[in-house]
Amino acid sequence: MNICRIKAEINVKLSDAKKDYYRKLAKEEGYRSRSAYKLEQMNNSYRIFRPSDRVVDLGCAPGGWLQVASKEIGHHGKLIGIDLQEVKPIEGAIILHDNIEDYMIVDRILALLNCKADVVLSDVAPNISGIWELDHAKQILLARRAFYVGAKVLRRGGIALLKVFEGELLNEFKMELKHNFERVLLSKPEASRQKSSEIYLVCLKFKGQN
């Protein structure tokens, strides 16, 4: 067996071990998904949440990110989650069983928020086909839609966190975001498996209107 193949197999084993580790931890700590740790780690690095923030979570099922956000913003914050799938209730969160591509979604969010959001999260993901280029393109389309919704509901100075898959369309999307935020960073939290092409765009200080 050649050295590259051995290295690739070791990486797959490490990646699977990491997945198992976070899945077990999530079960022990009462999180609904291991994704919760990705958000926790990015929050530790970029201080995304502050107490009393208004947060919108696009693609929130089963609710791991909602659990983390709810803990961070506390009882005086406001939290809205949206997903195509049903989500079991989470204390302190309003959950909309809805499609982020629905043309009424912005109005629905704004009506519930009363004013604009401090943070917009998007972990939305398409059904994976296994065809790398296709999944990348579908994910970028969804992330663009999340950004479209986010830009309408986010306050000036607010933060957006958007999941994408690495690939050739990423740079163009990142450049577009750079026109709209003062800083745009790429983040691969430790809890995200190396073999997965998912990566997060951390967009700081939205330049839009209040």
Ligand SMILES: C[S@@+](CC[C@H](N)C(=O)[O-])C[C@H]1O[C@@H](n2cnc3c(N)ncnc32)[C@H](O)[C@@H]1O
């Ligand atoms: C990776 S999961 C989110 C996990 C979540 N952050 C957590 O911690 O539990 C991605 C979600 O995006 C949702 N999704 C995909 N397309 C969507 C759309 N157009 N509108 C709303 N939700 C969508 C899926 O139903 C799925 O639940």
